[in-house]
Amino acid sequence: MTVQVVLAIAVFVVAYVFIATEKLPRVLVALGGAALMVLIGATDDAAVFFSQETGIDWNVVFLLLGMMIIVGILRQTGLFEYLAIWAAKIAKGRPFRIMVMLIVITAVLSAFLDNVTTILLIAPVSLLVAQRLGKSPVPYLLAEVFASNIGGTATLIGDPPNLIIASRGDLGFNDFIVELAPIIVVLVAVLVGLCRILFRSTFAYDADRAERVMALDEREAIRDPKLLVKSLVVVGLVLVGFVTSTFTGLEPAIVALLGAGLLVLLARLEPKRVFGDVEWETLLFFAGLFVMVGSLVNIGVIEAIGQAAKGAVGDHYFAASGILLFGSAVFSGIVDNIPFVATMAPLTADIVQSGGAAAHPLWWALALGADLGGNLTAVGASANVVMTGIAKRNGHAVSFWQFTKYGLVVTAVTVGLCFPYIWLRYFL
Template sequence: MNWHAWAAVAVFAGTYALIISERVHRVAAAMGGAALMLLVGATDGKAAFYSERSGIDWNVIFLLMGMMMIVGVLKRTGLFEYLAIWSVRRARAQPFRVMVMLVVITATASALLDNVTTVLLVAPVTLLICERLALPVAPFLIAEVFASNIGGIATLVGDPPNIIIGSRAGLTFNDFLVHLAPLAVILVLVLIGLARIMFRTAFTHDAERAAEVLALDGREAIRDPRMLAQGLTVLGLVIAGFVLHPVIGFEPSIVALLGAGLLVAVSSAETGEVLAEVEWPTLAFFAGLFVMIGGLIETGVVTHVSDALADAVGDRELGGSLLMLGASGVLSGVIDNIPYVATMAPVTADLVHHLGGAGDHVMWWALAAGADLGGNATAIGASANVVVLGIAERARHPIGFWQFTRYGLVVTAATIGVSALYLWLRYFALA
């Protein structure tokens, strides 16, 4: 590697250390790291702003912005209060039952939507539930993030890396459903078991608070039925647009922006108030992170790591698949899984070709599972993680890097281990 590559590694490692230390706000660290990447020549303005391979992923930025605006309108209708009361009543106000319900809902929704959209919709409900029942916010939000990343592996549209893999490998929605949905169901059960142990101190039942919530009528929480009907109609159209993306050809970001614009236009919500609901610091953090990762891509660091992984795999399909799973899990906990998978996809295609076609696609499933599940490892390992941390901070319930990561490492290790067993049993031992 040349000096630009080493400089890029130094900048990325230094920025990551600042984020971990929490002495510098993560947004300031990411923006400063992006500026240094430009100053040392690891990337440039053209690559940072216009390159699909190594620049800011504007699809992610505008998808987040559009969905945040839609959520901002829906918050004004009382919908989330209604859903909070409904959820608590269904779970009989038992904290662990509430968490199980939220985990299952989040995982299921993340298989049909992208995981960022899911947590944007579920997090406000969670905040209200925790407030009503006097429960700590962090364990519930963290568990939902884990569920969103796990649920995302189940389908082609569940997580952006899956779309990249599907396109490169010629895999369909049904292929993902048949091969990875069973794994997702198993991992959700594993997560529920882990959550019962990891967050056991959070399940304190306050009988008085519970009785107050159970006595509420959720319908009284709806403040603006007309705006609610408009918001749900637009949200339904946006979700349909996401699902029909392969047919209509519109990127999810375009669908979200069109939906946000339509909702602001037809509803009585003030534009300025809706824009105030957008998590601008979170969007700035993503922009800085994309520029830093772009510097690693532009200087060849990511390619160098990918080639080393390919050399280690050789012609051993079982060992290679498990190595792909583990390495992807580790690397996706450090760098965003979208550019990682975009870089690894051609390498994986070469490996599959070298292994004689690998008709069961096990190498691709290993890449998808590792990249999606590895995002749970750290607080900045996946887009959903960053979004939820931003929501928690804005609600004055900040979640620290290590507060998230100490649980994330446990969940990632467990889910990657179970995934390795699943791949071995399904594609080798029982094939």
């Protein structure tokens, strides 16, 4: 092991400790760690700015930017207040019923949208619902981000790692639906039960608040009907663009930026109102995190781990599926699942190619482990980082350990249930 490799691992570990303990602002830690990676030669400008494997994932950054602009303009219309009142009235002011509604809606949307986009759309509604009920929005936001990572696992376009797996494994949209959707339906139901236990203290029913909510008229919340119509048309076009991206060849980031640009032109709002809701700290944190993880990829640390696992597999594909499932969950929770899957997919492809049909379940083990493992920590998946950024911006900061306390339980249960599913479906 060279001095450079040791230094790179040390930088990553120290940065991760600072992020976890929150002794310093996480954006400063991520950018500082990225700068140190450059200084020790673990990466360079070409790898940072132009490499898909080891650099900043611009698709994620610009997808976030575009959707943040769209959501910021939507906020001006009063739509989120309307949905918050409507949801609370449908659930008759019962906090747990509202959470179940939000979990199911988030999981379904995440199957057909990127989970980051889903969180950007649903989080403002949760904040307002919680405010109306006099509750902390944190349990609702956590439940939604867990649901987004679980629901996004069901389809090719639901979670970014699935796109990488589909490309490497020559897998189609229907393959993911057939192989993964059955267990995901079960896991969403399990999540509802877990949330009932994990957040039980937040479900106390307040009859007075519920009565005041039921007396509200959601139609009065709409402040700008014309802008609402324009915004909904653009959002509809963006959603169509996302769903058809595999056919049109347009990356989701391009679709989001085109939609944002069109809505900015149609809205004709002041720049401060258009860009005021953009989470700039979150975007910079992502950039720094991508550089740090990409540096470990660039100098071969993550590949070495994967190669060691590949050598230990042999032709024991059931054991390999279990190792890949649980290993992917752990590593994806630590280093973000996108760069992890980008590294593991070529190695998995080699094993599957040599093992044939018997080794094919490894793809589903990788997808389930990486996607569900994203729930483990606050930096395990892009949606988590976005959610914590939104919460902090609205005065409800979610600490790394607060997220992990709940995420660890959800990840352990959901990933644990996937193991017998893989055994029963592919190896029994």
